[in-house]
Amino acid sequence: MSDPTFVIAVAALVGLMVVVVALLRGWHGWLALKERELERERRHEAPEIEGGAAVGAARIEIADLKERIRKLEAIASGVDL
Incomplete structure (x- = not known):
C-alpha cells in the first residue's frame, strides 16, 4: 500500500x-x-427589417421609400418635380 x-x-x-x-x-x-x-x-x-437594418437605418430606409413613392405618384399624375 x-x-x-x-x-x-x-x-x-x-x-x-x-x-x-x-x-x-x-x-x-x-x-x-x-x-x-x-x-x-x-x-x-429592436426587430430588424429586411436587409438586417437596425432601428435607425430602418427609419432612414422607410423615409427613402416614402420619398420614392411620392415621386412615383407625381410621375403617375403627370406632375413635373
Whole structure:
C-alpha cells in the first residue's frame, strides 16, 4: 500500500481530477455568460427589417421609400418635380 509508485499514481489522478473539474466549471460558467449575453441582446434589440437594418437605418430606409413613392405618384399624375 505504501509503494511510492502507487502514491504518485493516486496523487496524479487526484490532481488530474481537480484540474478537470475546474475546467468543466469554467466551461459551464463561460456558457452561462454567453447565454446571458444573448438573452440581453434579444431583449434590447429592436426587430430588424429586411436587409438586417437596425432601428435607425430602418427609419432612414422607410423615409427613402416614402420619398420614392411620392415621386412615383407625381410621375403617375403627370406632375413635373
